[in-house]
Amino acid sequence: MTIAFKPDETYRDDFTFRNSPAAIRRFPFPFGEDVYRYAVNIEPHVRGGPTAAYDNLFDIDEHYIAECRERALVLAHDPKRCQALPHMMAAQWDTLELLMENLSTDYPEHFSLVRDGNAWHWTNRALGIEQHFVFGDAGTLPCEPLEYIGRQMQGDLTLQDQREDNLFMDAGMVTCQADWSLEFDLGMKFHEWHGPVPLAHEQGVFDRALKFLLNLQLGRPVRRLNWTMTINPRMDTSPEQYPQWGPDRTTITPENAGSRVHLRVELQSLFRLPRSNAILFGIRCYLISLEELATIPKWSRRLHRVLQTLPPELVEYKGLSRFRDTAIAWLAQRDDGAPTSVGTAPD
Amino acid sequence: MSTSTIKSRPVHGTLVPDPTGRHHIVVGEGPGSAPVLRMLADPGFPEHPRHVLVAPDPASGPAGLAALSACGVAEIVPDVPSLLRRLDALLGGCRMGTRLYAAGSESFLGAVVKIAAEHGLLDDERRTEHAGSAARRVHCTHCRHVNEHVTANLVACGGCGRTLLVRDHYSRRLAAFMGVQADAEQPGATPALQEVFP
Amino acid sequence: MTPAATIPVVVREVRPVTPLIRQFTLAREDGLPLPAFSAGAHVVVVMPGPARTLRNPYSLMGTSADLSTYDIAVRLSETSRGGSRFMHEAVAPGSKLAITPPVNLFPLDKLARRHLLLCGGVGITPVSAHVRELVHGCVPFEVHCGARSIEHATLALELQAIAPDAVTIHLDMPGPTMDVGSILAEQPLGTHLYVCGPGGMIENVIATARAAGWPQSHLHWERFTAPPAGKPFEVTLSRSGKRITVPPEMSLLEAIEAAGVDAPFLCRGGACGQCETTVLALDGTLLHHDVYLSADQKAAGDRIMPCVSRADCRTLVLDR
Numbered sequence: 001m002t003i004a005f006k007p008d009e010t011y012r013d014d015f016t017f018r019n020s021p022a023a024i025r026r027f028p029f030p031f032g033e034d035v036y037r038y039a040v041n042i043e044p045h046v047r048g049g050p051t052a053a054y055d056n057l058f059d060i061d062e063h064y065i066a067e068c069r070e071r072a073l074v075l076a077h078d079p080k081r082c083q084a085l086p087h088m089m090a091a092q093w094d095t096l097e098l099l100m101e102n103l104s105t106d107y108p109e110h111f112s113l114v115r116d117g118n119a120w121h122w123t124n125r126a127l128g129i130e131q132h133f134v135f136g137d138a139g140t141l142p143c144e145p146l147e148y149i150g151r152q153m154q155g156d157l158t159l160q161d162q163r164e165d166n167l168f169m170d171a172g173m174v175t176c177q178a179d180w181s182l183e184f185d186l187g188m189k190f191h192e193w194h195g196p197v198p199l200a201h202e203q204g205v206f207d208r209a210l211k212f213l214l215n216l217q218l219g220r221p222v223r224r225l226n227w228t229m230t231i232n233p234r235m236d237t238s239p240e241q242y243p244q245w246g247p248d249r250t251t252i253t254p255e256n257a258g259s260r261v262h263l264r265v266e267l268q269s270l271f272r273l274p275r276s277n278a279i280l281f282g283i284r285c286y287l288i289s290l291e292e293l294a295t296i297p298k299w300s301r302r303l304h305r306v307l308q309t310l311p312p313e314l315v316e317y318k319g320l321s322r323f324r325d326t327a328i329a330w331l332a333q334r335d336d337g338a339p340t341s342v343g344t345a346p347d
Numbered sequence: 348m349s350t351s352t353i354k355s356r357p358v359h360g361t362l363v364p365d366p367t368g369r370h371h372i373v374v375g376e377g378p379g380s381a382p383v384l385r386m387l388a389d390p391g392f393p394e395h396p397r398h399v400l401v402a403p404d405p406a407s408g409p410a411g412l413a414a415l416s417a418c419g420v421a422e423i424v425p426d427v428p429s430l431l432r433r434l435d436a437l438l439g440g441c442r443m444g445t446r447l448y449a450a451g452s453e454s455f456l457g458a459v460v461k462i463a464a465e466h467g468l469l470d471d472e473r474r475t476e477h478a479g480s481a482a483r484r485v486h487c488t489h490c491r492h493v494n495e496h497v498t499a500n501l502v503a504c505g506g507c508g509r510t511l512l513v514r515d516h517y518s519r520r521l522a523a524f525m526g527v528q529a530d531a532e533q534p535g536a537t538p539a540l541q542e543v544f545p
Numbered sequence: 546m547t548p549a550a551t552i553p554v555v556v557r558e559v560r561p562v563t564p565l566i567r568q569f570t571l572a573r574e575d576g577l578p579l580p581a582f583s584a585g586a587h588v589v590v591v592m593p594g595p596a597r598t599l600r601n602p603y604s605l606m607g608t609s610a611d612l613s614t615y616d617i618a619v620r621l622s623e624t625s626r627g628g629s630r631f632m633h634e635a636v637a638p639g640s641k642l643a644i645t646p647p648v649n650l651f652p653l654d655k656l657a658r659r660h661l662l663l664c665g666g667v668g669i670t671p672v673s674a675h676v677r678e679l680v681h682g683c684v685p686f687e688v689h690c691g692a693r694s695i696e697h698a699t700l701a702l703e704l705q706a707i708a709p710d711a712v713t714i715h716l717d718m719p720g721p722t723m724d725v726g727s728i729l730a731e732q733p734l735g736t737h738l739y740v741c742g743p744g745g746m747i748e749n750v751i752a753t754a755r756a757a758g759w760p761q762s763h764l765h766w767e768r769f770t771a772p773p774a775g776k777p778f779e780v781t782l783s784r785s786g787k788r789i790t791v792p793p794e795m796s797l798l799e800a801i802e803a804a805g806v807d808a809p810f811l812c813r814g815g816a817c818g819q820c821e822t823t824v825l826a827l828d829g830t831l832l833h834h835d836v837y838l839s840a841d842q843k844a845a846g847d848r849i850m851p852c853v854s855r856a857d858c859r860t861l862v863l864d865r
Contacts, residue, residue: 195356242488
């Protein structure tokens with residue numbers, strides 16, 4: 001099926017990004033019940049799930065072209081959003097292979113890959129790219145493999161080397177992150193880059209998650225959802241750009257909350273990579289305004305209830321303090337107290 | 348954004364000999380000479396080959412190292428940059444079985460650990476003890492300037508001039524703590540200035 | 546995690562490489578390329594034995610440069626519980642087997658400044674893959690292969706042909722001649738040590754390394770040990786509601802699988818922790834043979850690694 005792209009949308013300045021009704025219905029809504037509960041919530045990343053966002057291992061949607069352009073803008077301003085330590089070259093090629101194979105298989109109208117031994121021919125019709133290259137020879141691509149394929153993907157990518165019974169974030173392309181910095185976190189161990197997350201360390205969450213991921217198997221990826229809230233449909237909420245987006249948090253009023261407050265969901269997927277034994281972490285970001293969310297009454301009711309039960313540490317960590325009450329008040333008008341159905345799928 | 352109980356910051360211990368090592372390198376900076384002396388005097392410190400290098404810190408100067416020079420086993424290096432160069436060269440010729448011990452300020456320990464990592468030393472081959480200044484190196488997230496010797500929760504960035512809040516998040520690769528603009532959301536609304544890393 | 550789906554393979558070639566070791570070349574039945582892998586990875590070969598399904602882990606010897614086939618080498622074990630004997634006696638070109646996707650529990654450390662690899666006997670198989678990867682890199686490496694005699698050293702000679710300056714072969718005459726102590730004494734800082742071979746060799750090398758001051762973080766080894774036999778015992782699997790008997794020559798994991806219950810595994814050698822199972826009730830003693838659980842965890846008696854460990858008990862109830 002051909003996706004109707006919306007190439008002119010923007011994620012900055014005039015913020016013309018909007019979700020079509022179809023894009024709203026495929027949103028990976030993260031809350032399965034009416035109260036907030038922290039859980040490791042890792043599950044097999046298999047095709048199929050509550051919405052169409054789960055139909056493929058790497059999801060492409062109507063925002064693809066606009067998001068790739070936004071990524072290019074971020075990289076032009078700050079090339080350090082894509083970095084790889086020297087020992088990660090094999091993992092970069094693994095990533096390129098995994099992504100090209102999946103995109104060309106799942107979206108043959110838009111992508112194709114022809115392999116003749118190590119001579120590869122990649123076509124990305126959505127972005128108008130055609131490339132002949134030699135797999136394993138970085139000199140035959142215009143840039144390193146991670147950057148090459150990362151520029152053609154929705155969502156951030158990080159690559160973790162496995163050694164010392166730990167995972168090290170030794171490479172990544174990160175342009176649409178929820179307030180963490182690749183330049184700062186590059187080279188860190190699992191517990192170090194999760195350092196700023198409150199509550200979970202004490203509950204042993206990261207110990208268990210690390211143990212699980214060290215045994216992640218080839219061909220058996222896993223996923224989890226994470227979420228926060230962002231003012232305006234802004235992809236780049238990095239610490240680097242905090243001076244640009246931080247002030248937005250003070251601008252929310254009862255009148256504009258519906259259009260400007262966005263639920264930001266990350267569909268995070270983890271893959272064991274074959275040649276490098278590294279782990280690919282995909283962080284696919286979805287944005288939806290409260291107004292768009294409220295077209296699915298179950299979701300606006302539930303978000304209202306979840307926001308009310310969020311622990312104060314998480315309100316602070318997720319940066320919601322300045323506008324949570326306004327968002328709750330906006331949602332309260334759309335919560336008639338009716339019961340919601342089990343699960344995250346729209347009614 | 349605010350400071351919190353973050354797990355990435357380095358945790359230093361107390362210098363005690365590692366009897367499993369076969370060659371021992373001990374480095375100290377200024378007030379770090381006290382832990383170095385204490386460990387050298389430890390009857391459990393093995394008789395294996397050892398190198399002891401100590402440099403004065405700018406605050407207390409060479410006078411602070413008098414006790415250590417008197418004991419005769421340590422080589423006094425003029426300053427920390429020379430010590431770090433010596434350490435780098437020394438590690439380049441070492442064999443497996445070497446243990447590295449370091450005592451000094453937060454910045455000194457960060458620099459030593461970074462050099463050790465470049466030589467392939469892992470966590471179980473080195474020990475650190477904090478002594479003297481808790482001042483931090485602070486990496487400005489916005490302009491990437493590194494601000495040396497930061498003693499308060501806030502610092503005016505030497506690169507971009509923004510007032511940075513010093514977070515507990517620490518990068519061993521950069522040997523620095525993270526600094527982010529303190530009043531980005533509301534200009535001028537910064538937390539109270541506190542000398543938290545004297 | 547439940548066990549991965551297996552890949553049906555056909556044996557393309559069987560090559561006797563030493564009096565005790567046969568090398569098998571495997572290709573996918575459907576002709577597609579096999580999954581890429583990293584040096585040090587193994588697959589578990591699923592063999593349709595006469596009495597029961599046999600599952601043994603074997604290291605992949607080649608590289609991902611050619612994924613039309615995988616090569617494994619199998620040493621005929623004097624105390625074979627069926628697996629190596631089946632491979633040697635019942636498998637010929639054209640035989641059909643199944644394998645799990647590759648798993649790497651013995652990878653090279655990517656930040657090592659030097660690699661030192663010591664192997665003995667059939668323990669050369671993962672090292673074969675390591676060397677084939679290392680010759681393309683720029684990190685220095687050194688390999689020492691022990692073999693009984695020259696006719697047992699075929700695989701070592703092949704490695705020496707690939708990396709003549711790096712590979713040394715030590716033939717037993719009559720006892721082991723590899724001077725581990727002097728090899729380990731002169732290694733520069735940042736060297737990582739890898740050992741694969743008979744249990745006694747691994748223990749000796751690791752003990753020598755520790756005595757020479759090598760820290761744990763630089764020591765890597767892989768031991769493929771057959772699960773030890775023992776007295777039969779009865780087990781209740783509470784989640785699946787089954788009661789099984791573990792015969793003397795079968796492991797607890799194999800008995801669980803034979804009962805049709807899916808159980809997770811990766812190494813089948815008591816090293817990786819993947820098959821860890823909670824003990825819900827026990828009247829007797831657990832016989833831990835794994836190297837994964839700590840001494841305290843073993844003493845607590847509330848969990849077991851069924852791939853190698855057994856029990857001497859009247860009652861054992863597992864959460865499986």
